[in-house]
Structures are given as structure tokens and as C-alpha cells.
Amino acid sequence: MKPLSCDGRPPVADLHRAYNRLVAAGWEKVPLAEQRTESGLVFPIDAYASGPMAERVVIGGIHGREPAGAIALARQVDRLIEQGASRPILVMPLLNPWGYHHHQRYGPSGQSVSDSDHQLGRAPEPACPEAAAITAFVLERASLAPGAAVLDLHEDPIYEAPGYQFEGRGSYLYATGLGAARHPLTQRVAAYLQDCPLPLVLTGVTRFGEALDQGMIVDSEDGSIDELLAKRKGCTPVITTELVLTAEQDPPLALRVEVYLGLLDAFLGD
Ligand SMILES: [Zn+2]
Numbered sequence: 557m558k559p560l561s562c563d564g565r566p567p568v569a570d571l572h573r574a575y576n577r578l579v580a581a582g583w584e585k586v587p588l589a590e591q592r593t594e595s596g597l598v599f600p601i602d603a604y605a606s607g608p609m610a611e612r613v614v615i616g617g618i619h620g621r622e623p624a625g626a627i628a629l630a631r632q633v634d635r636l637i638e639q640g641a642s643r644p645i646l647v648m649p650l651l652n653p654w655g656y657h658h659h660q661r662y663g664p665s666g667q668s669v670s671d672s673d674h675q676l677g678r679a680p681e682p683a684c685p686e687a688a689a690i691t692a693f694v695l696e697r698a699s700l701a702p703g704a705a706v707l708d709l710h711e712d713p714i715y716e717a718p719g720y721q722f723e724g725r726g727s728y729l730y731a732t733g734l735g736a737a738r739h740p741l742t743q744r745v746a747a748y749l750q751d752c753p754l755p756l757v758l759t760g761v762t763r764f765g766e767a768l769d770q771g772m773i774v775d776s777e778d779g780s781i782d783e784l785l786a787k788r789k790g791c792t793p794v795i796t797t798e799l800v801l802t803a804e805q806d807p808p809l810a811l812r813v814e815v816y817l818g819l820l821d822a823f824l825g826d
Contacts, residue, residue, distance in 0.1 A: 620655020625709025733792025
């Protein structure tokens with residue numbers, strides 16, 4: 557079924573077909589939750605692990621207007637299989653397929669699918685069923701090595717906020733966790749972004765009021781799954797990358813996917 561967006565993104569089913577090649581290569585697939593459309597279509601949300609004690613975790617597709625990460629992960633499958641053979645990797649490539657399909661930031665309940673405030677002591681209940689399932693998996697079932705590194709691929713559709721002005725074009729990142737800002741992996745990711753066609757925006761203020769320092773926001777307390785992984789699982793660095801979108805197709809999706817393919821190699825390489 558064709559996604560409700562005109563940026564050229566492939567259908568959800570195409571992405572799932574690509575991710576399932578990981579299973580054919582021996583990866584374990586863990587079903588986390590499902591999302592249903594009004595027409596009765598069911599979108600599964602899955603995690604894929606190349607082995608226990610994952611040393612690297614990659615997350616994509618949390619926000620539906622930020623498709624580049626989920627698409628890059630589908631295109632990266634062959635490389636993931638190679639990289640997962642030498643080091644255990646956990647991938648959650650498309651956490652909000654409903655949002656991806658509908659071109660909506662949140663899931664069908666209007667809430668962030670990986671909201672972690674209930675696990676961080678800031679909310680009595682999970683924001684939505686997906687948030688309950690995804691955070692429970694991360695805390696209780698996912699097998700992570702101590703200090704596993706995390707990369708969470710986002711984009712920042714600033715066109716969602718009319719009236720907000722952002723000077724730069726390009727990318728920025730969040731680094732969360734013990735020593736995350738100076739961690740060699742963070743430095744490698746930042747160096748890659750600095751040199752890519754969507755280079756780091758070194759200074760400015762995001763639409764969420766966070767000030768950039770050398771293209772980076774350190775230890776954000778935003779109730780995200782990234783904060784949860786850093787605080788409750790001791791992951792570090794937890795790196796969240798953002799590509800600034802001034803319109804649905806500006807910069808073009810193909811370029812953003814290319815940037816994220818290179819970023820995956822920077823994060824998953826030796
Ligand atoms: Zn996002």
C-alpha cells in the first residue's frame with residue numbers, strides 16, 4: 557500500500573521485506589507490538605538481533621515524518637549482516653510504521669511510540685501501547701552488553717513549526733550517557749557529519765529550545781528511549797542524529813538516505 561506522502565518513500569511492506577533478510581541470515585526477530593490502520597491493515601513493530609549481548613544498537617523510524625533512517629537501514633541490510641557477524645548488533649529499524657505510512661509524527665494514539673517518561677518516574681502510565689511494549693522490551697528482554705553504544709536516526713522537520721527560524725542547514729546530534737560527548741564513537745560520528753553533504757550546524761537553538769554546542773546537545777532529558785537507554789541500561793554513547801528538513805523534500809530524501817548510509821558505516825565500523 558502506497559504511503560500517504562509525496563517524498564518518494566517506499567511502502568512499509570518493502571522495508572519489512574528488506575529487514576526480513578536479516579532473519580534469513582540467522583538474526584533473531586523479536587515482535588514488539590502492532591499498529592492497525594482504519595482499513596484493518598496491520599503493521600508489525602519488530603526488533604532484530606544478530607546475537608546476544610549487543611554492543612551496538614541502531615534505532616530508526618520513531619517519528620513518521622523522518623523516514624531516512626528506516627530506509628537507510630533497509631538498504632544497509634547486506635552490510636548489517638556482515639557487521640553483525642563480527643559484533644552483536646540489535647536493530648529496531650522502524651518503530652512507528654503507522655506514522656511512516658501516514659506521514660504523521662506520532663502513532664495512531666497521537667503519542668510518541670517510544671515515550672519513556674513512565675519508566676523514568678515522570679508519568680504514572682505509558683503514553684500509548686507501543687511505548688509500553690517498546691520500553692519493556694528495552695529494559696527487560698533486550699540483551700545488551702554493558703555500555704552498549706546506541707545510534708537513533710531522526711530528522712528534524714522544522715516545517716512542522718511555522719514561525720520557528722533556524723539559521724543553519726544540515727545536521728546536529730545529541731550525545732547522552734557517561735562521557736558520551738568525548739567518546740571516540742561520538743567523535744567519529746560527528747566528524748563524519750561535519751564532512752558530509754549535510755554538515756553539522758555548529759551553533760543555534762533547536763525548536764525545542766536546546767542550544768547547540770559544536771553541533772551537539774549533551775545529556776538531554778527529553779523522556780526519549782535514548783534517555784532511557786543511557787539512564788536505565790548504562791548505554792554510552794547514546795547518539796541521536798537529526799537532519800534538518802525545511803520541507804518534506806528539502807533536502808531531497810535520496811540525499812538524506814545517502815548521508816545515513818555513510819553514518820551507519822561510521823557507527824558500525826571498527
Ligand atoms: Zn524525530
